[in-house]
Amino acid sequence: MPRRMTPSQIRSAIRQAQNKQKQAIDKYNREVRQHNQKVKQAINNYNNEVRRYNARVRANRQKIATELRRLQSSSTVRYQVVQTSAISLNHQYERLDADGASLEGLNYGSEFLDLSERENANSLALSNTLESDADESTIDPSDLLRTEIDGMLQQLSPDLSNRWKGALFSLNPQNPDAARHFFTSAREVFVQILDLNAPDEKVLALTPGCETTSSGQPTRKEKIRYLLSRCGLLTAEAVDFVDEDVKNVLALFRVFNDGTHGSSGKFGLNKLMSIKTRVEDGITYLFSISQHA
Known part of the structure; x- marks a missing residue:
């Protein structure tokens, strides 16, 4: 109960x-x-x-x-290779942007497009800055030594970090070969980022019939294709833009390494800072792609 x-x-x-x-x-x-x-x-x-x-x-x-208006209105051109490369990169960006809708919804797609847009803007800005006669600046010379990418380079290799620090150290307004010395070191950073993240054997394993150099190594464009394939952004427009972007930076190396510019290689702070920004952001761009691969 x-x-x-x-x-x-x-x-x-x-x-x-x-x-x-x-x-x-x-x-x-x-x-x-x-x-x-x-x-x-x-x-x-x-x-x-x-x-x-x-x-x-x-x-x-x-x-x-x-920057595009400034570039198109320029009457004299001292750095023809730089300007031609900037115009070519802008053309590739317009193709990438026109196809942007197919990438925006993908993982990393929006960030990739955002960074690509910045690369194009920096390229055009640098071309105009190099052509400018004025170089007055309130930039502190110590700003040339500051960097936000040392940590990411350390992740890849302490040697890359040291090379980048050496590149920045050469960016001194009193150094008549500042640009040439800077690009000599910076070029190796770009090459190593590609080689470390897209090793020849892995690229060949993924695409056995890919385009190779005369020594049988995958070309730079094939390495870029490999990275974009791994991060799910493999389109012709994306491959062409990234390849053109790397060529744009390496073109600066060739321009300032051929010794034909003489005293014009001695730049003031504005030009040196623009050079540094272009290369530093370019390294960040390539590193970002490789880390999402």
Whole structure:
């Protein structure tokens, strides 16, 4: 038989049931509030990132338009190879941008397009800066030695980090061969990033019939194709742009290594900073692709 309860016991049992119900409701409401707060925070974070991304895109596109107008209105050209390469890179970027919708929804696609846009803007800006006669600047010379990519280079190889530090050390306004010395070291950084992240044997294993050099090694473009394939962004436009971007930076090495510019190789702070920015961002771009591969 059910246990008989006194009125007092009944009231106590009711109170206990009510308390348990209240605790359950409070717990549920608390969890709902926490969930809603997390959802709100996630939405805020997403919206903030979208705003930052859109701001970067607007800034880069405005920079591209401005620098392209300057480049096209230039009456004299001292660094023809640099300007021609910048125009060629911009053409490849326009092709990549036209096909951007196919990449935006992919993992790393939006970031890749954003960084590609910055590369194009930097290339055009450097060409115009090198052609400019004015080089007044309030830049602190010590800014040339500051870098944000040492950590990423250390991940790959301490030797790459040391090469980059040596490249920055040569960027001295009093050094008549600053640009040439800088690019001699910086060129090796680009080559090593590709070789370390796209070893010949892995590229050949993935694509046995790929294009090779006369010595049987995969070409630079095939290494780039390998990296883009691994990060899921293998399109003709993407491969062509990245390859052209690397060629754009290496073209600077050839220009300043041939010794034909004489005293014009001695640059002020503005030009040296623009050179550094172009190469540093180019290294970041290539490294980013390799790390998503």
